[in-house]
Amino acid sequence: AIGSYNDNDADALDEIGAVRVPSLADALALPEAERATVKAIAYKSGASIDGEVLDAFPALGLLSNFGVGYDAIDVAAATARDVAVTNTPDVLNDDVADLAVGMLLMQMRRMRQADAHVRSGMWAEGQPFPLNRKMSGARVGILGLGRIGFEIANRLAAFKMDVHYWSRSSKETPAWTWHDSPSALAEAVDLLVVAVVGGPETENIVSKEVLDALGADGVLVNISRGSTVDEAALLDALEGGRLAGAALDVFENEPKIDPRFAALEEVVLQPHQGSATHTTRAAMGCLQRANIEAFLKGDTLLTRVN
Numbered sequence: 001a002i003g004s005y006n007d008n009d010a011d012a013l014d015e016i017g018a019v020r021v022p023s024l025a026d027a028l029a030l031p032e033a034e035r036a037t038v039k040a041i042a043y044k045s046g047a048s049i050d051g052e053v054l055d056a057f058p059a060l061g062l063l064s065n066f067g068v069g070y071d072a073i074d075v076a077a078a079t080a081r082d083v084a085v086t087n088t089p090d091v092l093n094d095d096v097a098d099l100a101v102g103m104l105l106m107q108m109r110r111m112r113q114a115d116a117h118v119r120s121g122m123w124a125e126g127q128p129f130p131l132n133r134k135m136s137g138a139r140v141g142i143l144g145l146g147r148i149g150f151e152i153a154n155r156l157a158a159f160k161m162d163v164h165y166w167s168r169s170s171k172e173t174p175a176w177t178w179h180d181s182p183s184a185l186a187e188a189v190d191l192l193v194v195a196v197v198g199g200p201e202t203e204n205i206v207s208k209e210v211l212d213a214l215g216a217d218g219v220l221v222n223i224s225r226g227s228t229v230d231e232a233a234l235l236d237a238l239e240g241g242r243l244a245g246a247a248l249d250v251f252e253n254e255p256k257i258d259p260r261f262a263a264l265e266e267v268v269l270q271p272h273q274g275s276a277t278h279t280t281r282a283a284m285g286c287l288q289r290a291n292i293e294a295f296l297k298g299d300t301l302l303t304r305v306n
């Protein structure tokens with residue numbers, strides 16, 4: 001087991017015979033003879049796993065990822081070596097969607113500033129808090145209508161919002177409007193929520209062009225991966241007043257994010273905590289181990305991705 005697990009997960013991993021190491025570097029530093037006995041890895045880390053890393057574990061048959069996103073893993077290299085890869089989909093959809101909606105509401109209603117206004121005593125002194133923006137009924141775009149994107153759209157529809165989306169092809173949805181490109185989607189809406197998978201195919205999919213199309217009234221929410229947004233273009237647009245605001249749970253260089261973000265008033269920042277509730281993290285740990293147990297018994301894997 002690679003990564004930092006909470007006590008419950010650590011105990012459960014110990015019970016199924018895991019050797020626990022805090023990082024990929026520690027795993028690679030194990031003696032060659034020990035690495036050669038590893039059949040399955042429970043993985044909880046953002047460090048990249050490529051073919052060379054996989055070759056350090058010649059008996060490996062399963063890489064069980066803690067998390068739905070497995071962009072850190074070179075799946076083609078795993079497949080080429082007959083290594084199955086599993087992830088933890090679905091159990092986290094609600095939490096990630098909840099956070100996306102909460103962040104959007106927090107950005108638009110300026111709840112961070114409003115809280116500071118109350119705490120600082122300004123409200124008590126009779127200073128009114130400036131009016132802000134209505135969220136219900138607005139036009140919103142969802143970039144990537146996968147399992148999490150769908151949950152976000154459903155929640156925003158309950159806010160009477162006009163839902164638009166982009167995904168590679170049009171999907172069967174309620175009365176939501178499909179657009180054939182990220183730019184066309186951004187052009188049609190003021191609020192854009194990024195819910196695509198990470199990895200090379202979606203790198204900088206939120207480009208300068210998309211941000212320009214979103215425009216000066218635009219708000220960007222990202223709960224997917226930092227790699228999906230051209231961060232330099234985003235920071236320039238926010239600093240230059242060419243975008244109204246952003247609400248971000250993910251960044252290019254986590255956790256040491258670009259310090260320019262912290263200087264921006266209309267930006268909500270979260271520490272990549274979309275799935276981070278007790279309930280959901282426990283479910284993710286269970287699913288990760290269930291895949292390992294199935295693999296060790298020779299049963300069908302629950303959530304294989306390759």
Ligand code: 8YV
Nearest residue numbers: 044066067068069070092275
């Ligand atoms: C992380 C996530 O996996 O599921 C994902 O893709 O981004 C998160 O749930 C989690 O932070 C791993 O520790």
